[in-house]
Amino acid sequence: xxHTTVSHDETQVWLMPVFTAKAGHEAMLQxxxxxxxxxxxxxxxxxxxTVFADDQRPGTYVLIEGWARRGDLEAxxxxxxVKDFVDGVQSLLAVPFSVSPITPLV
Numbered sequence: 001x002x003h004t005t006v007s008h009d010e011t012q013v014w015l016m017p018v019f020t021a022k023a024g025h026e027a028m029l030q031x032x033x034x035x036x037x038x039x040x041x042x043x044x045x046x047x048x049x050t051v052f053a054d055d056q057r058p059g060t061y062v063l064i065e066g067w068a069r070r071g072d073l074e075a076x077x078x079x080x081x082v083k084d085f086v087d088g089v090q091s092l093l094a095v096p097f098s099v100s101p102i103t104p105l106v
Contacts, residue, residue: 012047013067017099021059025092032089033061039081040065045072059094064102 021029033051040049047066054060067073076082089097 010069012104013070013073014048014102014104015063015065015073015099016102017063017065017097018054019061019063019089019097020057020094021061021092022094023059026059029059029061029089029092032085032092033063036081036085037063039079040076043072043076043079045069046076 019029019033030051030053037049037051040046043049045068047068049065050063052062052064054062067076
């Protein structure tokens, strides 16, 4: 049987961005994240795009996003709704948002 390799672009990509609101900006950040969630779920290759409130850290929101291929994530990051979110959310954040790559244990 011939050995086949899966190209890097054909493997799923999972990320966990974390956002922490400045005091008094929690509602605006939450609204911005929910808008991003709604639009991003329609992007090609989106497997998962869900925002969670961190129950132990008020004002902190965790996004779990999954993409069918790296190319889908790259296309998503070039979408106007993503660029507008990143530009618009800076003033609402206590610290720059972080993005951790994550891997499902299957």
